[in-house]
Amino acid sequence: MRLPLLTSLFCLCLAAPALTAPCGNTAAGFTAWKKDFARDARRAGVKTPGLQALQTAQYASRTIAADRNQKSFRYTLEKFMEIRGSTTIIAQGRKRKARNAGFYAALERKYGVPAGVLIAIHGMETAFGHFMGDSQIVPAITTLAYDCRRSDFFLPHAIGALKLVDQGAITPATRGAKHGELGHTQFLPGNALQYGVDWGGDGRVDFYDMADALASTANYLRKKGWKAGKGYQPGEPNYAVLKQWNxxxxxxxxxxxxxAGIDR
Structure with a gap:
């Protein structure tokens, strides 16, 4: 599940394709939608492997159920942090930073993003890589592109997922989160194409490799406006960039x- 070398080689149009098939809120129209979407995907540069992955994708009912039931974001801050295990993330995060101080220092030198932010994202998204999802990426992301609720947002990521299949980065069976995110820090496919970093220097960008995933996360934040050496608490320059992540x-x-707790 690896991505080809260098983001400069990636070509992804992030404008949502104009579809003739209507979106839908049930599985009933998904097959017809896929046929029309295949024509748009082909025009966007998706090749045979990606088109075949689209053809075999099944409507992801579990993804829709999850999308309709995101209760945690409606909790108070205290409840949300309790559910996400903030105390554990901070404690384990400090240990991870200490064990791999050189790696995190190198990331901060290159991208300006301190270790605490990256480690906190890693902890919240996948419990430091312990659970990276159990849903097939292509069915999940294409179902969300078809679904009327946020179709425009997910359409370019559906194209991105099909291009990842073309490139051999993922397969139709590759698993990620229920909204189609992949890897250690849960990148959406379109963002994976744009911001992926080959930190290990092996000629591949692999979001299931911790170093590549965290470097890609730091690169994403920098490209979204992160200012090196500036704070990220409420009211400080980099706090607004956190909204670009979630x-x-x-x-x-x-x-x-x-x-802040990890970087203390």
């Missing part, structure tokens, strides 16, 4: 608190 205010607040 739009939920409780997530942003938790990330700032956990990051």
């Amino acid at each position: 739009a939920a205010s409780v997530y942003q607040q938790s990330l700032a608190i956990m990051g």
